[in-house]
Amino acid sequence: MHGIITKKMVIYIERGDIFKIENVNNFAHGCNCAGAMGKGIAFQFRKRFPLMYTQYKNLCASGNFQLGDVFLYQFNEGFVFNLATQYSWKTKADENAIRTSLTKMLDIACEYNIKQIALPKIGAGLGGLDWLKVKLIIEDIASKYNDINLFVVEDFDGDY
Numbered sequence: 001m002h003g004i005i006t007k008k009m010v011i012y013i014e015r016g017d018i019f020k021i022e023n024v025n026n027f028a029h030g031c032n033c034a035g036a037m038g039k040g041i042a043f044q045f046r047k048r049f050p051l052m053y054t055q056y057k058n059l060c061a062s063g064n065f066q067l068g069d070v071f072l073y074q075f076n077e078g079f080v081f082n083l084a085t086q087y088s089w090k091t092k093a094d095e096n097a098i099r100t101s102l103t104k105m106l107d108i109a110c111e112y113n114i115k116q117i118a119l120p121k122i123g124a125g126l127g128g129l130d131w132l133k134v135k136l137i138i139e140d141i142a143s144k145y146n147d148i149n150l151f152v153v154e155d156f157d158g159d160y
Contacts, residue, residue, distance in 0.1 A: 025078030068100030093127030
């Protein structure tokens, strides 16, 4: 991991792999509500957690995964927070959906006593939003949850 910058409870990692951060077993990423995880970091989640992907697709197909929702998936070592941040893979991410899903994620993390979550720069890769604006949203919401560290990998260092 290169270039770690800390601000409040958000730790920015300029370049790295969210799945290889030491002592972090909980992950989050932005998803669409259409059941597609075919590109970017979402595809890495699909490959690592095939059962989660099947459940996610079923939620989307049934209309039970809407903007701002969180689909929590538990695996042997931890949890994956699937954040409904964009309507489809063809549309941009939605700032309100990011705000809502991050808040729900952190509420759930408190409930499960989860102290660390790694995530990519949600909404600003394939989601098409301005990363600086999304960072402000993340920092604003994270500031209300002092017991949880968010490790945000700004550029994925690995294969898509």
